[in-house]
Amino acid sequence: MTTADARTPASKQNDGTPDGAIPDDGAGKSIGWHKGYVQGSRPDLRVPVRQVHLTNGKDVTLYDTSGPYTDPAIDTDVRRGLAPLRENWIIARGDTEEYAGRPVRPEDDGVKHTSPRGGLRNLDAVFPGRPRQPRRSRDGRPVTQLAYARRGEITPEMEYVAIRENVEAEVVREEIAAGRAVLPANVNHPEIEPMIIGKRFLVKVNANIGNSAVTSSIEEEVDKMTWATKWGADTVMDLSTGRNIHTTREWVLRNSPVPIGTVPLYQALEKVDGRAEELTWEIYKDTVIEQAEQGVDYMTVHAGVRLPYVPLTARRKTGIVSRGGSIMAAWCLAHHKESFLYEHFEELCEILATYDVTYSLGDGLRPGSIADANDEAQFAELRTLGELNSIAKRFGVQTMIEGPGHVPMHKIKENIDLQQEICEEAPFYTLGPLTTDVAPAYDHITSGIGAAMIAWWGTAMLCYVTPKEHLGLPNRDDVKTGVITYKIAAHAADLAKGHPGAQEWDDALSDARFEFRWEDQFNLALDPDTAREFHDETLPAEPAKTAHFCSMCGPKFCSMKISQDIRRQHGGSQEEIEEGMAEKSKEFAAAGNRVYLPIAD
């Protein structure tokens, strides 16, 4: 694996600032870590990695989602947006064309012509980056990674993720072609660094951002997106429901190195001023096209919430908790008609296929409490999602399936097993699940438990939950806590699944721990800043970073130290150690043979 050399100071990952001098250990390699690239088969195919440099001279290569922001060699500017990494790949395929596109209207930002306040909060809000025309399929045929994979083509995007996942490109193509994995990559979002979602690959994490009618601004949302990817978010969903939805999304898309997901229904609802019954297929379709032209990579569509299922929620403890689900339920009941999303699903497939927008079939009837888990309403919808999954595949649209929610541990496995069976192994994308309802303010933990388990059993992507779930909108700290918690769940699952290479990371950190290489422990940690900060709280002095003891036992006695003494006592090299110890153990052969059958004894 060859890596380019975009040097980055150790401090950089820690304070997240793009500038600052680059410390050097003199050996010509930056201290701590640097952003590296793995060169693919073509000059413009370079896969970013995080190269951690250990004080013992070794390197550890980690998956990197942070985008160009952590590469000091690249000058980023949120007002300009990221470089269109994939543009040439898309053009080279020759199956898309630029076109005028749908004109942006004030109501796209939730502004009525009659609005006394008029326009955007401030004109600066309009994205000032390079002008662009939307792109779509030249002839209406699917321009999706699924279509290419079925044709046997290995696209640059597929090669890119193969390098990222450290597998053969053919494996990536097969999984996509079979519908067991998705590679969300709208032709109008050339800025992304391709990633893949499927059970044969590393478990991914999504972070939600988005303003609401109640709080927050465009700047905050763009910052939350870069912040979330810095800590490891593989995709980001913009769930904005307030004003400036269109403009906020434009800023997010143009600056995002990861796929962006949305729930078009939220914006559609804003266009009818929050009155669900006034929604129409036309308004919804127009919103989908608006977002597809901007470059949204995957869309949550609640087409599984059918009128006949709504009564099934009457006996529930918490009814319908999915916002999209309840919007569609309200519409269905107001008109006593079948869902317009279900009725127009094939037409929707045709639209998504021409931009390569990936379906995330929403679970609008997911349980919102332990009491409602795995009930009739939930599984009735899941069966319909299976039906819709088959239709989407027929139209060449990449598809993943969303899952719950609130589920006690003993009912989790049934969710993934049923979904895999009903949806022909389409990637499962779950929210948690939360394993208890009694800990508001700690739902990142109640759900991190369920997330780790369901990911071990086959869920491909986990939607994070922050400490603010059920209580308020997450701030910067909540986003970080949510992402870190879910990276833990995802990696724990990668280990349990025996994902190739997953354990190397744990082993490198454990070696550093055993050898008291504190700086290496910090640099290998999911969150180096906090690890270093916690250590320094108890033992602030610099020497403590090289001390062969820690604050738990203190200098007088340390278990790690004893283990090392035991080794030393039996010679230097690993070989000598084992010989020496084997020697000692021979002395107790009798006992040694006995202790393996103490009970029979």
Add this chain to the structure above:
Amino acid sequence: MTTADARTPASKQNDGTPDGAIPDDGAGKSIGWHKGYVQGSRPDLRVPVRQVHLTNGKDVTLYDTSGPYTDPAIDTDVRRGLAPLRENWIIARGDTEEYAGRPVRPEDDGVKHTSPRGGLRNLDAVFPGRPRQPRRSRDGRPVTQLAYARRGEITPEMEYVAIRENVEAEVVREEIAAGRAVLPANVNHPEIEPMIIGKRFLVKVNANIGNSAVTSSIEEEVDKMTWATKWGADTVMDLSTGRNIHTTREWVLRNSPVPIGTVPLYQALEKVDGRAEELTWEIYKDTVIEQAEQGVDYMTVHAGVRLPYVPLTARRKTGIVSRGGSIMAAWCLAHHKESFLYEHFEELCEILATYDVTYSLGDGLRPGSIADANDEAQFAELRTLGELNSIAKRFGVQTMIEGPGHVPMHKIKENIDLQQEICEEAPFYTLGPLTTDVAPAYDHITSGIGAAMIAWWGTAMLCYVTPKEHLGLPNRDDVKTGVITYKIAAHAADLAKGHPGAQEWDDALSDARFEFRWEDQFNLALDPDTAREFHDETLPAEPAKTAHFCSMCGPKFCSMKISQDIRRQHGGSQEEIEEGMAEKSKEFAAAGNRVYLPIAD
């Protein structure tokens, strides 16, 4: 269930202060919650509960570990200690006697006669509470709950926990008699509110406290103990390794409403100035008696670390990480002798039986990294623990078994299954396990995942892990975070095990959530303070606490609101709602019948 009426203001649980006016809703019942008591078969048997008063007039009764500190009717003073609740029960049994006891020596507090500093840091440190003489078995026969249970006696302690667990007293007696549960209750710790540890009961949580050679004071440790029990710790282990070990433990014991555990080996090591090879059976035995006379309820004994097993750790990534384990390994190798704990185990059983000290057989060879999980060294020791468990039972000593450690998810179940088989279903008491090594500063989460799973599968008590694990000593906030995280894991397991009544708590909170009873949500939460604080961050205004929407969706649209509108739309009462909805669903009978077999369709 009758409950006495020790009123407590809602604010009390929140700020933890014993004073402050008691707000009243006018209905003669305090707002939020109050400390109640369930009356047992005798006047002096009153079991504390937390009575949460909901704004809809209903009450929810929760398990309460906080002790007299949360009862405003009781005047507590850490300098005086808690009232000896069990004293009369112990005396009434007539099988124990007071005696002079072992004189306390300076070295018990780590002070050498030759010490230039001499004595304690300050004389105030000596516990000023009522003078007491230690108590022990009158005739050397076991005075353990196990012995009583085997004789068919239901002690007041057993009745107490039966009420707490909401089961028949006979069930408690049977589980203890069979060795499937322990009721740690040293005759010298009459202050405790009895609790039980066993897989048929609620999963329990232990919090570790203790100063070290490096930091912290007596005051801090006593405060950490009351703080930990306030948030739900069922037992507390004092792992002090620094100075004033004896005196710190005295303060902790006299003020603790929960059983206290220790690792006597730590203090014994201090007595030989940290030189493991200088340890002797006599010094260790003397330390065990010292602690038993003070009232330690359970002791971790690393008698399973046998000389022949030490070489098995040579190939490990992180060797021996248990402090007690490495101390014994060092001793074994220094003398090339079998462990003095293993050799003198029967004598130790005789001592513990005369005070009713419960064994916690330590897993000194537990894995300290993902790489070392479930290895030969770990399971060789576990088989020896099974052997020792049988011996302890023969001597009438209550026994639980300690477990790992660091274990990836797919290797967790093997741990509990093997332990239950080898140790005849003795209670398993596990540390986590941590499911990955890559997240220092978040090991409460990496381990909370493993803890929830292993508890679901049968672990009886979980030893908490704080965010400072591997990095430093936990402060007050870390202790709270560790306890809350582990209460989540324990309750998630109670739900998954289908523990009777466990889900009522979740249901009550989910009802409150669905009906926008914010104050009820806060008061029912594991951590009311933080839940309220997070809500107020986004929606500070008082009206927001009664608003029928939250900050996620805002006033214009709310999924919970829609669900309620759906109900209203179909009539008032639950019956009418369901009729109304059934009516609607009939209109779609055809589709209704179809949707249940969409794929076959």
